[in-house]
Amino acid sequence: MTTDTTPQTAAPAQRGPAPTALLYAVIGGSLLTIVSAFLAWTWTDEFPGDLTYYGSPAGLQFLSLVGAALTAVHALAALGVKGFRWLTPAGSRKAVWLLSLGTFAATWFTVVSICWVLGGVVNLEPGAYVALVGSLVPALAAYKIPDDAHKAAAPARKLPSWAEILIIAAVFAVGLFVVTYGIDTDDKEPQLFVAYLIVVLFASVALLRSGLVERLQTITANNRQVTLIGTMAAAVAFPFIQQSGDTYTLIAVNILIFATVALGLNVVVGLAGLLDLGYVAFLGVGAYTAALVSGAASSAFGVQFPFWAAVLTGALASLVFGVVIGAPTLRLRGDYLAIVTLGFGEIFRIAMGNLDGVSGPKITNGPNGIPNIPHLEFFGYNFGESHVVFGVTLGAYANYYLLMLVVMAFVIVIFTRAANSRIGRSWVAIREDETAATAMGINGFRVKLIAFALGATLAGLAGTIQAHVNTTVVPENYVFAGPVPPNSAFLLAAVILGGMGTVRGPILGAALLFLIPAKLSFLQDYQLLGFGIALILLMRFRPEGLIANKRAKLEYHDDTADQGPTDLATAKAGA
Known part of the structure; x- marks a missing residue:
């Protein structure tokens, strides 16, 4: 047969x-x-x-x-x-x-x-x-x-x-x-x-x-x-091609501020893996500090620092708050750390509302905030006035837009340098497995405190510019969640939506989360509903974010299951 x-x-x-x-x-x-x-x-x-x-x-x-x-x-x-x-x-x-x-x-x-x-x-x-x-x-x-x-x-x-x-x-x-x-x-x-x-x-x-x-x-x-x-x-080139003056340049300025703060949060959440739900408070610390030392009529200090000094003071104040808040709380992990940071954010907002001379010392003018903040002036260049550059008239918001480009470039350099340094690799090790990282000799508390302090400093830096762009600072601008970004919930979502641990991801996430509510204001009552649905769909179909790094792709998608051992090892090594 x-x-x-x-x-x-x-x-x-x-x-x-x-x-x-x-x-x-x-x-x-x-x-x-x-x-x-x-x-x-x-x-x-x-x-x-x-x-x-x-x-x-x-x-x-x-x-x-x-x-x-x-x-x-x-x-x-x-x-x-x-x-x-x-x-x-x-x-x-x-x-x-x-x-x-x-x-x-x-x-x-x-x-x-x-x-x-x-x-x-x-x-x-x-x-x-x-x-x-x-x-x-x-x-x-x-x-x-x-x-x-x-x-x-x-x-x-x-x-x-x-x-x-x-x-x-x-x-x-x-x-x-x-x-x-x-x-x-x-x-x-x-x-x-x-x-x-x-x-x-x-x-x-x-x-x-x-x-x-x-x-x-x-x-x-x-x-x-x-x-x-x-x-x-x-x-x-963006402000030079605007046909409507500063009408829409303000949106671009706020997007840059939002994106810069999101990059700072990306250090804390994306690199170090620390869930911070009160991060917007550091933005508020920088904004309030700049308002108090920039010559506002309602400032309790009655001083007017030059541009560079106001920016450094705001960033330094946020750094101090970051260390003060982080030192006693960063020994906590997971949900406990998230609850503590959420409490800090609410304490900051309430404290700024009570420093009105009645409930507490008169420093921040209470719920009314600090209005009429003077515009920045640098080497005789007043950011609040229109200037003709290359035959194009640039308004106040265009001036601040160009300034925020410089600030964002600085923040990107700091982020990339830190992420690729030894301390950056320690952050990633802590994020992946803190117990294993500690066993390998990494001082987890010190490493997390550095991430917390750096993230707070970058947020405070952006806050100093935000105070002068808006010309007023009020406590309601710095809440955990609300219909208008930036707030802690939207900042965290921008990092997750864009892609944690990357540079372009939080920038893209912040741009989308600020631009869409600004343009679709008629949906304001349903904004959070749509936002929640979008996050659910994202977590289901692309949990690594819109722009993900190689490590996240390997973690969330088992695309290498059909590869041989050598190919899989090579893919992971390349991450």
Whole structure:
């Protein structure tokens, strides 16, 4: 009896419609959406944004146009059209599907909003119906494209240095435009900002899935100095391209303050693993100190320090408070430490409200706070006055924006240097296992106290600038949780949302958590509800944060389970 050892050929899987036909459907639907952007979507200008014009896309129509254009070019890349294949280095159909889904969501959201605001589908013009069909077809077609519809592109060839520099410059230019567009959206058009968030969210995930972001990271890694210069140039250019003066620059200033404080908290939570629920109090210590020594009329001290002295005094006061609070409490761990820090935050707020001359010494003017804080002045440059720089008039908030860029750069240098130092490695060891770290000779109390003191100092530094930006300091600005950031809950969420232990993560988290409430103020009553839902979804699908380090990826995702022992060890060593 013989046994047939001939390998059997598996039956081909059913793939449905040809991927090429589906991709052509994606392109056709995207072109239809682009055409719809040049048509009127409604007949009346009562809907925010005025979508009544032909041949001139309004903001909401422009977002649908951009989403459709990105979908079309990625579909061309999936087809292997020469000149477009570089858009999908990973060769994943997910990029096409995510872009088409984002365009569909933004377009249908706009049309549904028109019907909701104006009272029925009778208010729709033909352009809206064209947009509905045009955005629906690519979403359905892209969903049916099999995963192996197109193969991965060949490895990128080495580009000359000048070409890589041009790519970096173009990326920063596009990034500056995208960020400026979001910040500059009219507060009277909340639908525009929501659609903007939808398109940016889906486009960002699509670029990650396509492998394009990873390829860009390789280019920037090869040109670190150029990337650093480009980052600073793009950040400095922001106030110079504002068409509405300081109207939206104030949002950018507050984002930088929020992000700087989040980076300080990242030292405590992200590196050392200490759960601090009263961190915003250190921001308040710096702000109140700067207000008391900067010549405010209601200051109890009646002194006016120069700029550098006020900043150093605020940072030093926060450092002292950090040591005083940390010394007796940092021997606690976990929940007990969190409760103590939460109590400190509440004690600070209540104490500032009681130092009014009635319940206690008259120092902080009680609940009324310290108003009319003079603007900073440095070498004759008054930050509260408008100045013409390179032919552009910069207002007060633009001046403080540029100052906060310098402060943030300083904080980033301190954070990265500390994280990569011996003390930084001790923080990580304490965070991972304090008992094991202590057994290896690390003085846990001293290491944690240094992290607590450094984090408090960085928060106090940002607080000194915040006091002069707002020109007033009141206790209600420094609570554990509230509808308006920064507060301790939002600061902690910014670190967790962005990615603990990283530099870019807390900055991104702080920007999102400040910008979204500022633009969607009509949802203020439901803000915390939406915030909680977002955190639940994040913990479920991306617990390491939006921008995670390699160690966090290894901890939260078992992607190396199918690797051999050597590969797994190499991956962990690279973390």
